[in-house]
Amino acid sequence: MTGSFVIKKNRILEILFFIIIFLVNLKMTLNISDFATANLSILIIGISFISLLFTKIDDNIYWIVLFFILSLFRVEASKMLFVSLLVSISRNLYIDKMAKYSFCLTVLFLIINYGLLILGVLHEEYSDFFYKSGGVVSDMGYGNPNLFSLYLFFLVIFLVVLKKEINTFLVAFIVFVIYESFYSRTVLFSGCILLVLSFVQKTNLKKCFFNKYILLSYPFVILFFFIVVLFNESEYSFIHEISSGRLRYSLLVFGELTPNNLLIGATNIDESIIIDVAYISLLLSSGIFSLAYLYNLYCKAVSKFDYNLILIPVMLQYLFLSLSESAIINTYLWGGLFFWIVMSGKYSCGKTN
DSSP: OHHHHHHHHHHHHHHHHHHHHHHHHHHHHHTOOHHHHHHHHHHHHHHHHHHHTTSOOOTHHHHHHHHHHHHHHOGGGHHHHHHHHHHHHGGGSBHHHHHHHHHHHHHHHHHHHHHHHHHTTTGGGOOEEEOTTSOEEEOTTSSSHHHHHHHHHHHHHHHHHHHTSOOHHHHHHHHHHHHHHHOOHHHHHHHHHHHHHHHHHTSTTHHHHTOHHHHHHHHHHHHHHHHHHHHTTTTOHHHHHHTTTHHHHHHHHHTTOOHHHHHHOOSOSOTTSOOOOHHHHHHHHHOHHHHHHHHHHHHHHHTTOOTTOTHHHHHHHHHHHTTTOSGGGSTTOHHHHHHHHHHHTOOBOSOOO
16 A cells, blocks of 8 residues: 555656646747746746655755745745755656656757747747857747757756766767857857766776765865956956856956845846856855755765766766856756756666656
8 A cells, every 4th residue: 555655656746747847848948928937937836845745854844944934035045945845856756757758848849949930930039149250040939049058958968867878979969069059158068077077987087086075075176166267367268268258247246245145145236247157146146045055955965976876977067067057047947957856866766667
């Protein structure tokens, strides 16, 4: 009887996860208004709350309550609330099934997107972007070419999780095609990081670089790298060039921050300044608590990893990707949803049947 209930509970959670991914892809494909996006995020969070009815609650409930309180004052803190919900429900889900659902739905909506493009149904939603090099690319209705490039890049991540290996040639080819088609240096950078980490994992170097205690230090290494580059931009101008100036924009907000801003977030930042570093975006939206919570998740995930787990390169490249793209923390970007489940360290590994 108990075994039957567990099976039904897992099936219900899988269906709810499928609905979440469906809604997220729907938003991305139709490029709906900000108002509709907010309502969609609320709907997704609501579905996640329903999922909790079928999940054993652990210490994460305290984080849920904390960020629910924060979200009453900071709308952006709802992102952390959503992360908490995913952490709580993910222990009953299989990571390969989630990757399969995500991959299939993404491909389906890409087909729908191209169909609508051919039919001219969403013609007014498409915009062209011009680059100094003379290149012109379309955003394909996703808001900007870089966001659409990330949409394609996460297909690579889903394939890696499904295959449980990184095919160097295939990943390099897909990343090259995406870069040549949309001039996305973000995807190029992320693809290179993924391939380098894959190489490390296939050698004896993994025992050094993927040691549990070394893994725990990576977020601080990235933070140190960010600070050094940020405040010595004249010496590292090539890095700013690679990141399209994203790191430099973050420097503009530091002069306006107060201790109170660092604690609970800031509301008086000039909206014309675009912050494309996920960590800075989270710091501004909900304060140091959000970053502390994410590191707590990271520690729990690392405690369950071993040298050979393919998710280590996936997780680490995401940390680097967060330096140049804040969109990945939005509740409506499906790649981020998938990642936070991986980060929880509570997903189920093994057979999917």
